[in-house]
Amino acid sequence: xxxxxxxxxPWLPLTPAAFHxxxxxxxxPKHGYLIMKDVEGRTSGEVRLGTGxxxxxxxxxxxxxxxxxxxxxxEDGERRRPYKLTPFGRQVARAEAVRLEQLVSAARxxxxxxxxx
Amino acid sequence: xxxxxxxxxxxxxxxxxxxxxxAEMLHTFATSGESLIVDGLxxxxxxxxxxxxxxxxxxxxxxxxxxxxxxxxxxAVGTLALAFGPATAVFSLFNGVxxxxxxxxxxxDRIVYTWTANPERNRHGYPWSELNFLDxxxxxxxxxxxxxxxDTSATIGGDVPQxxxxxxxxxxxxxxxxxxxxxxxxFEAADLHTGAAPTIILSHAFAATRFPNGDAVGQTLVVDGxxxxxxxxxxxxxDFPAGNANFWQPLLVDRAVSNRAQTYLHTMGRLRDGVSVAxxxxxxxVVAADLEKLYPxxxxxxxxxxxxxxxxxxxxxxRIVTVxxxxxxxxLLLACTNVASLLVVRTAGRQQExxxxxxxxxxxxxxxxxxxxxxxxxxxxxxxxxxxxxAGLLQLLGVSRLVPQAQIARAAIDGVTVLFLSGLTLAxxxxxxxxxxxxxxxxxxxxPSQRSQSASRDxxxxxxxxxxxxxxxxxxxxxxxxxxxQSAARLLAVDPGFRTDNxxxxxxxxxxxxxxxxxxxxxxxxxxxxxxKRLPGVQDAASAAYPPMGSMRATRRFAIDGxxxxxxxxxxxxxxxxxxxxxxxxxxLRIIDGRWIDERDRLDSAPVVVVSESFARQHLPGQRxxxxxxxxxxxxxxxxxxxxxxxGVVSDVxxxxxxxxxxxxxxxxxxxxxxTFGSYFVKTSGDPRxxxxxxxxxxxAVDPDRPLERLRTxxxxxxxxxxxxxxxxxxxxxxxxxxxxIAAIGVYGVTAATTAARRRELAIRAAIGADQRKLMRLVxxxxxxxxxxxxxxxxxGGMAASSVLQSVLxxxxxxxxxxxxxxxxxxxxxxxxxxxxxxxxxxxxxxxVALKEP
Numbered sequence: 001x002x003x004x005x006x007x008x009x010p011w012l013p014l015t016p017a018a019f020h021x022x023x024x025x026x027x028x029p030k031h032g033y034l035i036m037k038d039v040e041g042r043t044s045g046e047v048r049l050g051t052g053x054x055x056x057x058x059x060x061x062x063x064x065x066x067x068x069x070x071x072x073x074x075e076d077g078e079r080r081r082p083y084k085l086t087p088f089g090r091q092v093a094r095a096e097a098v099r100l101e102q103l104v105s106a107a108r109x110x111x112x113x114x115x116x117x
Numbered sequence: 118x119x120x121x122x123x124x125x126x127x128x129x130x131x132x133x134x135x136x137x138x139x140a141e142m143l144h145t146f147a148t149s150g151e152s153l154i155v156d157g158l159x160x161x162x163x164x165x166x167x168x169x170x171x172x173x174x175x176x177x178x179x180x181x182x183x184x185x186x187x188x189x190x191x192x193a194v195g196t197l198a199l200a201f202g203p204a205t206a207v208f209s210l211f212n213g214v215x216x217x218x219x220x221x222x223x224x225x226d227r228i229v230y231t232w233t234a235n236p237e238r239n240r241h242g243y244p245w246s247e248l249n250f251l252d253x254x255x256x257x258x259x260x261x262x263x264x265x266x267x268d269t270s271a272t273i274g275g276d277v278p279q280x281x282x283x284x285x286x287x288x289x290x291x292x293x294x295x296x297x298x299x300x301x302x303x304f305e306a307a308d309l310h311t312g313a314a315p316t317i318i319l320s321h322a323f324a325a326t327r328f329p330n331g332d333a334v335g336q337t338l339v340v341d342g343x344x345x346x347x348x349x350x351x352x353x354x355x356d357f358p359a360g361n362a363n364f365w366q367p368l369l370v371d372r373a374v375s376n377r378a379q380t381y382l383h384t385m386g387r388l389r390d391g392v393s394v395a396x397x398x399x400x401x402x403v404v405a406a407d408l409e410k411l412y413p414x415x416x417x418x419x420x421x422x423x424x425x426x427x428x429x430x431x432x433x434x435x436r437i438v439t440v441x442x443x444x445x446x447x448x449l450l451l452a453c454t455n456v457a458s459l460l461v462v463r464t465a466g467r468q469q470e471x472x473x474x475x476x477x478x479x480x481x482x483x484x485x486x487x488x489x490x491x492x493x494x495x496x497x498x499x500x501x502x503x504x505x506x507x508a509g510l511l512q513l514l515g516v517s518r519l520v521p522q523a524q525i526a527r528a529a530i531d532g533v534t535v536l537f538l539s540g541l542t543l544a545x546x547x548x549x550x551x552x553x554x555x556x557x558x559x560x561x562x563x564x565p566s567q568r569s570q571s572a573s574r575d576x577x578x579x580x581x582x583x584x585x586x587x588x589x590x591x592x593x594x595x596x597x598x599x600x601x602x603q604s605a606a607r608l609l610a611v612d613p614g615f616r617t618d619n620x621x622x623x624x625x626x627x628x629x630x631x632x633x634x635x636x637x638x639x640x641x642x643x644x645x646x647x648x649x650k651r652l653p654g655v656q657d658a659a660s661a662a663y664p665p666m667g668s669m670r671a672t673r674r675f676a677i678d679g680x681x682x683x684x685x686x687x688x689x690x691x692x693x694x695x696x697x698x699x700x701x702x703x704x705x706l707r708i709i710d711g712r713w714i715d716e717r718d719r720l721d722s723a724p725v726v727v728v729s730e731s732f733a734r735q736h737l738p739g740q741r742x743x744x745x746x747x748x749x750x751x752x753x754x755x756x757x758x759x760x761x762x763x764x765g766v767v768s769d770v771x772x773x774x775x776x777x778x779x780x781x782x783x784x785x786x787x788x789x790x791x792x793t794f795g796s797y798f799v800k801t802s803g804d805p806r807x808x809x810x811x812x813x814x815x816x817x818a819v820d821p822d823r824p825l826e827r828l829r830t831x832x833x834x835x836x837x838x839x840x841x842x843x844x845x846x847x848x849x850x851x852x853x854x855x856x857x858x859i860a861a862i863g864v865y866g867v868t869a870a871t872t873a874a875r876r877r878e879l880a881i882r883a884a885i886g887a888d889q890r891k892l893m894r895l896v897x898x899x900x901x902x903x904x905x906x907x908x909x910x911x912x913x914g915g916m917a918a919s920s921v922l923q924s925v926l927x928x929x930x931x932x933x934x935x936x937x938x939x940x941x942x943x944x945x946x947x948x949x950x951x952x953x954x955x956x957x958x959x960x961x962x963x964x965x966v967a968l969k970e971p
Contacts, residue, residue, distance in 0.1 A: 032145040050151065050159025051142045056166065059134065081141060 197499030200452030202506025223295025264290030274339030283364035301349030341628035360523025418686025489550035517844030592911020598853035616705035659699030711765035732781035872959030
């Protein structure tokens, strides 16, 4: 584990696929298949992650310690390893969410979107 | 089924990634029910991305590693560039000149050159006469078109009259070549009547210079004093036949006055579909036999030879390119083995690093891949540098006249050459990578103690093998260099038969329009010689029809009056060189008998001739030539030509070049036989170049419209004649010298490595009392064995290449035993020295010190 404060800024902006993966893990650890299903459900089928995209992201996030691997579960063992967001990973996801929120506010200010409420 | 295919697709991923996530991905895919096509493409995209990332990391690492070892990197890149450069230059030549010698022609494989020959008299490759050409054109059905072409030059008027090279062509020459004017029109039958208005077609480049602001077609030029209409402009780059043609004019033939025996036309034909070269040759010889019966005076014994155009056009280049190609291959082999040796040594020095990386988890294949990338980076850097080297070499070849400038221009480094270089680079990088990675993989698995001994021994054996290759390549180059240098030396030692010091020569061409009659030409020649003699710094001046060692060759059939007439077709030939008074003394010809041409010999005085020594020896053996008369032959109707009396015999001259033996020669007084072109010779008292500037004024005083052509010193002319052979010798000698140095260094290095590997053994032997001399013999013996193998292979290679070399040698055999002996002895001596020094160092080390080493 790296020590010291890390800055999430270099990670922004996240690609939509990357953000969705972190979002899927935000409410608890999941293995690959569940992440795919979560994203599909959340976006009503509009965003479907391929296994290539998904595991490419998982590898990158593991290397950079945005997520960690938990011990494999059940008889499937190797094939169903859950992943969990690290505190830094959560920071990065939050930073991206804030950035998107700021963009939406700006869109509202420019009357591209209706005012809230 | 889809699962199996998906599993196969996973194999495109890097191994590490596949090991980590493969099972999981397969399970996820199976569970998710995603489309194979969509998910399969996704996996492929990931595979590409991962591999590109990996390559980027490897390349960065490779470049960092190479940068850290700058000396090694520079040595390797420099050596490889020296290897790739010559190979690329030779390929460019091959591709640009040999593969497609006439790029603008359509269907070159259907175009042929045709020559007249007289096999009985062993004469081949002779030009045609106008009438024979016309008759064959009418009657040869195997050719779809048959054209004639003659090199010529003309004065194109303007503010400064220019003498420009061009050609006369028959109207169907364009059909033969399949090339037509890009603008305007071609010659038609109407343009070829003797009374037709003069027309001219210009080359693209010449038209652009003369008419920069508009279309040349329809414009008028003054050509040889006549107003001539430009009717067409050829496509860009077309400069046939000699690579320097600026214009083409119709070849005008008047059957009434044409001389069937006067041969000067070059002819080419286009084969009809389905007709072969042999077919056409047979047909043309049937016609030739008919014409022989009809015109025995001129056509006796004459045959036709047909040759594919490509073979004729590449006849010189082929020899040069083959010799250079051999040298390039030898250099390539040498340089690559040298770099391989360097790499092997470098890898040996990285044993520690490789062991650590293996321990940290790097697989043998990853290490191999990274080394391969290192070699690829080295090879690519070398290839880029090689392009510069190749371009430089091509320029050098052009400057040294080894290859005509026009052909060098076509040997540009184009896409095909770059493709060749890329292929070569890849092949070398992969071979080097394979060679070295095997060593690295082997070393990474050995225990430390095992490593030094066995790895060192393997290393030494490998380097010995490499040294054998280096020595072999060096031997081939040394043999070639030795033979070529001796050849050039013998060529230079040949006495051309005339003096060259402080003599200037130039040419002037007289247009038929104002110099139709011989008296006018003689008046011009006399006036110009007189003007030249008046110039300050000039000792003497003379005229002759053409200079020695130029492209002009004139021969004439003759017979000795009083001797039985030779059978038609078997008349002897002699070189026909009209010359003026003063020519013999300027050129240093010795008067052996009688006198030279002098002021007495005018147009209206008795016809005389001076012959050369070999003429007298061959045709008047054991007799005095003076007083005999010569008979000449013509098939033109009218009076027979005059029969000149021999008034002098002079020493021989190598008229056509030092490489050709002196041939019988006849000198008719210039005043009695003046052609429209002539050469002038000026002997200066000091440096000829100081007089050159005043020559145009002298010419202008006689005829202001005549330009001065081909001005140079006789020294330059003669050295140009031998320039190509000297250049070839010099180039190969340079390559051989470099090869010898590299091979010697290789031998030195391998001996040093051998002794280093056997330090302990040698120390033990010395400690127990072994004779130093015996130890030296042991060490030297091993290295010399490698050199000896290389020598044997090199000698075999040299013998195999001897037929190629023979074509460019002069008066020396390609398997000359003295040269082989000298090269062999020299190489053994150099290699012996290269082994002696490190061996001596090794056996004189203190055994106690050596035994203490790990």
